[in-house]
Amino acid sequence: MVVGTDAHYLKKEDRYVHKSYLNSKQEEREVDDFYEYAYMQSPEEVREHLSASMSDRDIDWIFENSLEVKNKIDFYSLEKHQHIPEVRVKEYSKDCWKYIHINFDEYPILKQLFISDNVQERYWVNECVDALILKGLIDDKRYLDRLEEEARVKRVIGEKLETCMFAYPNTLQHYIDLFWRCGSTVGAGRGSACSGLNHYLLGVTQLDPIKWNLPFWR
Numbered sequence: 001m002v003v004g005t006d007a008h009y010l011k012k013e014d015r016y017v018h019k020s021y022l023n024s025k026q027e028e029r030e031v032d033d034f035y036e037y038a039y040m041q042s043p044e045e046v047r048e049h050l051s052a053s054m055s056d057r058d059i060d061w062i063f064e065n066s067l068e069v070k071n072k073i074d075f076y077s078l079e080k081h082q083h084i085p086e087v088r089v090k091e092y093s094k095d096c097w098k099y100i101h102i103n104f105d106e107y108p109i110l111k112q113l114f115i116s117d118n119v120q121e122r123y124w125v126n127e128c129v130d131a132l133i134l135k136g137l138i139d140d141k142r143y144l145d146r147l148e149e150e151a152r153v154k155r156v157i158g159e160k161l162e163t164c165m166f167a168y169p170n171t172l173q174h175y176i177d178l179f180w181r182c183g184s185t186v187g188a189g190r191g192s193a194c195s196g197l198n199h200y201l202l203g204v205t206q207l208d209p210i211k212w213n214l215p216f217w218r
Contacts, residue, residue: 002066003046008038015039082161087174089123099129107144109151113166124166124198125151127173131201142210146197150216173202192218 009018015035022029037049043063050059094115104111113125128147132138151166158165179186188194189205195214199205209216 001062002069003050003062004066005041005046006038007040008035010040012039082163084163084165084167085171086120086164086167087171089119089170089174091119092122092126094122099133102129102138102144107148109155110144110148113151118164118166120164120167120170124170124202127170128198128201131203135201140210143197146210146216147201150196150198153216169196169198169202169204172199172204176204 009015018035018038019029019031022031022035041049047056047059050062054062104114110125110129113121116122129138132143132147137143154165176186189199189207193199194205194207194212195209195216195218196205197209197216200208207214
């Protein structure tokens with residue numbers, strides 16, 4: 001167990017600035033109670049707030065755990081190129097013709113991924129298309145159109161960052177599968193992750209973004 005504060009603003013006395021920002025569009029927001037403690041708290045403040053339900057001994061232990069994690073962090077410059085951690089994945093052959101009923105000339109990015117030299121890219125596209133078939137969605141053009149667009153965006157961002165963006169959902173899938181296998185509970189998804197069709201097909205989330213009309217960009 002570690003401790004962290006959800007810091008929406010830096011100091012306690014800055015809350016009025018945060019409140020003004022949230023209400024800047026003349027909308028009613030629950031800011032007073034909900035965000036009262038959403039700042040970078042001092043150790044003394046954290047201890048005071050935790051002491052309502054924990055002993056000093058427990059709090060000391062939590063602080064020690066937090067410092068242990070902190071001391072394992074490697075600092076890096078944002079000027080470096082991004083690196084996506086990669087896990088070992090199944091090595092699919094360079095072949096998209098097994099899906100003879102799909103006209104991949106309409107989906108040039110997906111077609112390129114099937115014959116890519118990058119094993120992460122081949123794994124991503126094979127897993128996604130296989131899942132479309134398994135879920136009975138392959139004949140709905142909306143899904144392949146959306147997968148093509150998601151692949152295009154990943155390709156463009158990966159080129160800009162000089163990394164393989166397709167490895168990211170592959171890594172997520174690896175750890176989500178581990179969570180399920182060890183008996184843990186995994187939620188249906190949260191935030192912008194739910195808008196990715198590829199996340200749904202890889203089992204990272206359990207929401208079909210086409211069914212729920214979730215745009216990929218948000």
